[in-house]
Structure formats: C-alpha cells, structure tokens
Amino acid sequence: MTRALARALTRARAALVLGLLAGGGVAGGCGETSDTGGARELSLAHFLPADHVLTGDMFTPLAEKLAELSGGRLTVRQFPAGALNSSAPAQYSILRSGVADIALAIPAYTPDLFPKTDLIAYPGICKTAVACTEAMRRARTALEAEYDAKVLGLWANDAPxxxxxxxxxxxxxxxxxxxxxxxxxxxxxxxxxxxxxxxxxxxxxxxxxxxxxxxxxxxxxxxxxxxxxxxxxxxxxxxxxxxxxLPFVLLMNRGVYESLSPEERGWIDEAADASLSMAGATAYARxxxxxxxxxxxxxxxxxxxxxxxxxxxxxxxxxxxxxxxxxxxxxxxxxxxxxxxxxxx
Incomplete structure (x- = not known):
C-alpha cells in the first residue's frame, strides 16, 4: 500500500466515524472543494475527549478566528478523541505524514525528539500553568527549532x-x-x-x-x-x-503551511499569536x-x-x-x- 493510499484510507475512515457521530458530513484535508466555494479546510487532530477544556478554550476559538479573518475561506474541522489516531505519542508522526494538518502533541511522550521542551518539567522552574507558559515563551526560539512543523502554540499545565x-x-x-x-x-x-x-x-x-x-x-x-x-x-x-x-504544543504540517498563500499564512499567524498559547494555560489552570x-x-x-x-x-x-x-x-x-x-x- 502506498503512503498516499494509506493516508486517504485513514482520512476516509475518520470522516466516516465523525459523520456517523455527527449525523452526517464529510471530512476533508487541506484543499479546495466544489461545495465550499474555494475554501480551504484544515483538519485538527487530537486524542482528547470532544468535550475537553481545550476544545472550548483553544481549538474552537482558533477555528472561529481563522474563519473570521479569512471571511470563511480558511476553516478548521476538528477530529477529537483519536479519530485519526488514538495514540497520544503518535500525534507528531501523523502530522508529519500528512494525516492531519494540525495536531496536538505532548513533547514529554517522545522526549528524545523534544528534549529542550521537555525541560519545562524540571524542578524549580515554575508551578502554575501561566508561569510555565510564560517561561516557554521566553525560550520559544530555541524550542521551536526542535519541531519539523509550524508551531502554533506552546503552553503547559500546572505542576503535578x-x-x-x-x-x-x-x-x-x-x-x-x-x-x-x-x-x-x-x-x-x-x-x-x-x-x-x-x-x-x-x-x-x-x-x-x-x-x-x-x-x-x-x-x-x-x-x-x-x-x-x-x-x-x-x-x-x-x-x-x-x-x-507538563508541556503541550499545537503544530501545523510545515508543507501545508508553506503551500498556503502569503495572505492565508498571515491569517494563520494572526490567529496563532501569543494569546492562543495563553488560552491553553488558563484553560488548564481552571x-x-x-x-x-x-x-x-x-x-x-x-x-x-x-x-x-x-x-x-x-x-x-x-x-x-x-x-x-x-x-x-x-x-x-x-x-x-x-x-x-x-x-x-
């Protein structure tokens, strides 16, 4: 089976699952479709429950802001609860392989790939989600270099x-x-x-x-x-x-991001400003x-x-x-x- 066919089958399976749950609808990747008037739909995958706090405080506001900035030309469809892949450590892999356009990852689950990001858990750095997220912001340039992806958000939760x-x-x-x-x-x-x-x-x-x-x-x-x-x-x-x-990161497939027009990339950058990361922190604090x-x-x-x-x-x-x-x-x-x-x- 070719990689392209495997990716197509994975997307089709996820679309069928979510379609059954939602009572209909077809999922799509990043691309123009005949029924969206040229709009591009991005898939956002995560392994958390659909009603998780990050959905209401981070993922849905991101989708809404992109739709607003683009006038509906750039939209996001969420694939929660592991619909594209249920393994939390595999989220970075499915992003890089193109199964998902955007994905939530926990760097600590694959610390050999992201050893610098994982260090936010080190004793004596921070105790609250907000303080840890601010610490990651200060180190963002060094942390971003660990990812073969566009970093949309970097944040953390409270100390354990x-x-x-x-x-x-x-x-x-x-x-x-x-x-x-x-x-x-x-x-x-x-x-x-x-x-x-x-x-x-x-x-x-x-x-x-x-x-x-x-x-x-x-x-x-x-x-x-x-x-x-x-x-x-x-x-x-x-x-x-x-x-x-514990650190968290929201990533976008680099190839997908670079395939967008300069205007579309500008919408992504504006929607994924520093407030997006802080929204994740405050959601976890609550x-x-x-x-x-x-x-x-x-x-x-x-x-x-x-x-x-x-x-x-x-x-x-x-x-x-x-x-x-x-x-x-x-x-x-x-x-x-x-x-x-x-x-x-």
Missing part, C-alpha cells in the same frame, strides 16, 4: 500533585517504596531520589493502574483529575511535589482548580506538606537536580535551556 490509593504521603519517608506513575521521563530521577520508583504511563491507563494496584500513586497535574476520573480510585492527594509543569474541587467533594483527603517537609523533599532531589544540569540536549546543556526559561535579570 500526587494521588495515592493506599498510603497517604505526609512526609518524605512516606514516599519510600512507592511505585509512582509520571508523565515525563525528566521526572524519573527526582521521583527515585525521593525513595520511590517511577514508571511512565499514558494518562488513558492510569485510572485502571491505580485501581488495580499496578501503581501506588499518580503524579499528574490537577487538570488530569477530571479528565481521567482519578478522584474515583484515589483516597489521598498530596498537593506539592518538587517538579514543574481545569486544575475544578479537579481539586472534584477530588475534595469525592472525599479524597487533601494533604498540604508543611514547610519542613518541603525542604526535606528539595534537599533529597538536590544532587540529582545539580547533576542533570550538565546533561547535553542537542546543541545546549540543560542548564543553558533552563536559563532561557528564566526572566531576564
């Missing part, structure tokens, strides 16, 4: 909390021997420095893993509590870990607050570490943090990239 099922974590000693799910490989040495073991798992399986005892805890941004219903298996929630946020409230209402015990325990956690990871700064990430060291995240003195 720790949800556990059997053992509450009130002190550093309580971490000893726990198996903790993490979202990014960058966190593994720090979780291990706290006395626990770390395992990477996609968010879609953590509910089952925590329920069945495959893992003892989940380190995840509070926005993930509602998305993955983690208030159901969790009994305890520790509100602080010595880590930072979802995080909702997640914490959901956990509390479900009876999950909320644990705030005292200052002396926070200092113990920070002291425990200090050697690993210092050693990690010398790690080479492309043409820079981790310390070089982290300096870009910081405000100018």
């Amino acid at each position: 909390v720790l949800l556990t099922r059997e053992r509450p974590v009130r002190t550093l000693d309580d971490m000893n021997g726990l198996k903790i799910r993490v979202s990014t490989r960058s966190l593994i040495p720090f979780i291990e420095a706290l006395g626990a073991s770390a395992v990477m798992q996609p968010g879609t399986v953590v509910h089952q893993s925590l329920t069945t005892g495959v893992i003892d805890g989940v380190a995840i941004s509070p926005s993930g509590i509602g998305t993955f219903q983690l208030h159901e298996p969790a009994a305890y929630l520790t509100t602080w870990l010595p880590t930072s946020g 979802a995080g607050a909702d997640g914490l409230r959901m956990a509390q209402e479900a009876g999950v015990e909320i644990i705030d570490l005292p200052e002396n325990e926070i200092r113990r956690f920070e002291q425990a990871i200090a050697p690993a943090r210092e050693a990690g700064l010398a790690r080479q990430v492309g043409d820079m060291t981790a310390a070089d990239v982290i300096r870009l995240f910081r405000p100018a003195p």
